[in-house]
Amino acid sequence: MSDRLLAVTESVCPVCLRTVAAQRVATGDDVYLHKRCPEHGAFKTIVWRGLETYFQWGERGSRAAAPPVTETPVERGCPHDCGICPEHRQHSCCVLLEVTQRCNLRCPVCFASAEREDSDPDIAEIEAWLRLLQRHGSPVNIQLSGGEPTVRDDLPEIVARCRMLGFDFVQLNTNGLRLAKEAGYAKQLADAGLDCVFLQFDGVSDGVYRRIRGANLLAVKKTAIMRCADAGLGVVLVPTLVPGVNVGEIGNILAFALARVPAVRAVHFQPVSYFGRYPAAPADRDRITLPEVMRELERQTDGMVQASDFAPGSAENAYCSFSGKFFVGGNGRLHAAAAPGGGCGDSSSGCGCGLPAADDAAQRARRVVAGQWAAEAAEAASPDTPGIGIASFEAFLANHRHSFSISGMAFQDAWNLDLERLRECFIHVVSPDRRVIPFCAYNLTSASGEPLYRRPHHECALA
Amino acid sequence: MTEKNAAGPELACAKCQQALVLGKVKASYLGNSFEVDLLRCPGCGFVYVPEALALGKMLQVEQALEDK
Ligand code: SF4
Numbered sequence: 328m329s330d331r332l333l334a335v336t337e338s339v340c341p342v343c344l345r346t347v348a349a350q351r352v353a354t355g356d357d358v359y360l361h362k363r364c365p366e367h368g369a370f371k372t373i374v375w376r377g378l379e380t381y382f383q384w385g386e387r388g389s390r391a392a393a394p395p396v397t398e399t400p401v402e403r404g405c406p407h408d409c410g411i412c413p414e415h416r417q418h419s420c421c422v423l424l425e426v427t428q429r430c431n432l433r434c435p436v437c438f439a440s441a442e443r444e445d446s447d448p449d450i451a452e453i454e455a456w457l458r459l460l461q462r463h464g465s466p467v468n469i470q471l472s473g474g475e476p477t478v479r480d481d482l483p484e485i486v487a488r489c490r491m492l493g494f495d496f497v498q499l500n501t502n503g504l505r506l507a508k509e510a511g512y513a514k515q516l517a518d519a520g521l522d523c524v525f526l527q528f529d530g531v532s533d534g535v536y537r538r539i540r541g542a543n544l545l546a547v548k549k550t551a552i553m554r555c556a557d558a559g560l561g562v563v564l565v566p567t568l569v570p571g572v573n574v575g576e577i578g579n580i581l582a583f584a585l586a587r588v589p590a591v592r593a594v595h596f597q598p599v600s601y602f603g604r605y606p607a608a609p610a611d612r613d614r615i616t617l618p619e620v621m622r623e624l625e626r627q628t629d630g631m632v633q634a635s636d637f638a639p640g641s642a643e644n645a646y647c648s649f650s651g652k653f654f655v656g657g658n659g660r661l662h663a664a665a666a667p668g669g670g671c672g673d674s675s676s677g678c679g680c681g682l683p684a685a686d687d688a689a690q691r692a693r694r695v696v697a698g699q700w701a702a703e704a705a706e707a708a709s710p711d712t713p714g715i716g717i718a719s720f721e722a723f724l725a726n727h728r729h730s731f732s733i734s735g736m737a738f739q740d741a742w743n744l745d746l747e748r749l750r751e752c753f754i755h756v757v758s759p760d761r762r763v764i765p766f767c768a769y770n771l772t773s774a775s776g777e778p779l780y781r782r783p784h785h786e787c788a789l790a
Numbered sequence: 791m792t793e794k795n796a797a798g799p800e801l802a803c804a805k806c807q808q809a810l811v812l813g814k815v816k817a818s819y820l821g822n823s824f825e826v827d828l829l830r831c832p833g834c835g836f837v838y839v840p841e842a843l844a845l846g847k848m849l850q851v852e853q854a855l856e857d858k
């Protein structure tokens with residue numbers, strides 16, 4: 328097969344993490360990232376299987392925008408100057424706060440290496456992070472993340488603090504264990520102002536959970552969703568897709584989600600990426616790329632969802648994600664809705680809750696129940712049936728078509744990192760030393776497991 | 791479906807002291823109107839929305855409308 332150069336970009340050497348030139352090269356229908364380190368040799372990694380969508384995604388063009396506030400100077404070049412540096416090309420849309428490094432599970436695929444003991448940042452420190460974000464001006468969505476945030480007993484207080492400081496959208500990334508086990512916990516978080524739960528949800532069989540998370544968790548997930556529904560918390564299911572483990576469950580995951588609409592608002596797929604120690608480069612067969620996820624969605628739903636229903640995400644680099652808006656018809660089937668527009672939170676690309684950003688204000692208002700209604704006397708005549716009659720509400724609800732989002736984001740690792748994508752990253756993390764770092768830079772580790780940025784909290788001098 | 795008003799004792803308008811009476815009310819939200827039968831004050835037009843309704847069906851309707 329003849330190779331065809333599609334684009335030049337930059338990446339890092341997976342061994343020493345130095346910045347190196349890279350090329351996107353098509354071989355047959357597949358797109359690979361090629362790069363060479365003067366010291367550690369050449370590397371080639373699959374990034375996109377499907378030239379047609381590669382070109383379609385390219386057509387969207389860049390939504391680049393300079394971040395309003397930058398804190399770190401350009402010194403060593405991307406990705407070594409994060410904080411955000413002036414070279415960055417996108418605002419913060421979602422900001423992750425890692426409120427703990429502890430976890431109540433031991434997952435082989437986890438980003439955070441989930442240490443059992445650690446000192447969590449205290450509320451004052453978290454408040455300092457929030458104030459840092461306030462200085463950045465534009466409103467951001469807060470994702471409480473970890474570790475597993477729910478191991479902290481003061482999590483509701485943290486949620487309330489975010490809301491108090493004017494952050495209008497707060498989401499929780501969780502494995503669902505505590506939500507399931509502790510009745511009333513979901514309600515407590517909702518009352519504190521939590522908007523939505525991003526629930527790790529890797530499949531609809533316990534075998535998948537045992538392989539990816541090391542425990543039987545399906546019952547836990549079901550209970551967690553039920554509890555969120557009762558508390559009025561929207562749920563987004565977040566499967567990590569691992570070839571050979573759960574790619575075959577994509578259709579069943581979607582069916583499971585649709586059976587739980589409107590409690591479940593979206594499914595957000597995350598193809599596995601490789602952090603930590605990998606003495607040998609992960610094989611291409613151990614990667615699933617975004618176009619394959621879209622094709623599997625079409626195949627595994629017998630065409631109810633079409634690959635052509637999807638478009639690149641909103642503000643991030645086009646090759647970072649796909650996103651589709653649907654509505655659930657009366658028969659429980661999905662129908663494609665309008666193509667996603669631009670802007671932060673408009674897609675559910677790991678950010679937002681499947682609701683358009685414009686609805687945030689409305690969501691706030693929702694807490695003043697019935698306060699937004701206008702009422703006037705209709706006709707003087709008494710109702711035929713004595714009693715409060717709300718048949719028209721019920722008729723409306725019966726016919727209402729719930730909206731539903733399906734999206735995916737391909738996180739980058741040391742092998743497939745494309746700095747053009749990274750510079751347009753809009754999902755950021757506040758680091759323990761109070762810098763704002765693009766997510767895929769923050770989690771980057773070399774083949775030997777050396778992190779580019781992430782340091783365990785206890786190694787950092789906290790104020 | 792019609793829910794019987796099981797409120798029991800007559801409710802009065804806090805402002806006008808008049809007994810609330812059942813009547814057709816046009817309730818609208820985000821430009822959508824619904825005709826429902828609710829208790830109104832014949833004096834000031836105040837409409838009484840039972841909490842269960844406000845936090846139940848009515849909230850669901852709100853969410854559905856916002857969700858569009
Ligand atoms: S990822 Fe963004 S903030 Fe980090 S070094 Fe590159 S351009 Fe700067």
Ligand code: SF4
Pocket residue numbers: 643644647736737738739748749751752753754765766767
């Ligand atoms: S760089 Fe990573 S985190 Fe940022 S938008 Fe792209 S895939 Fe998502």
Ligand SMILES: [Zn+2]
Pocket residue numbers: 340341342343344345364365366367368
């Ligand atoms: Zn190297």
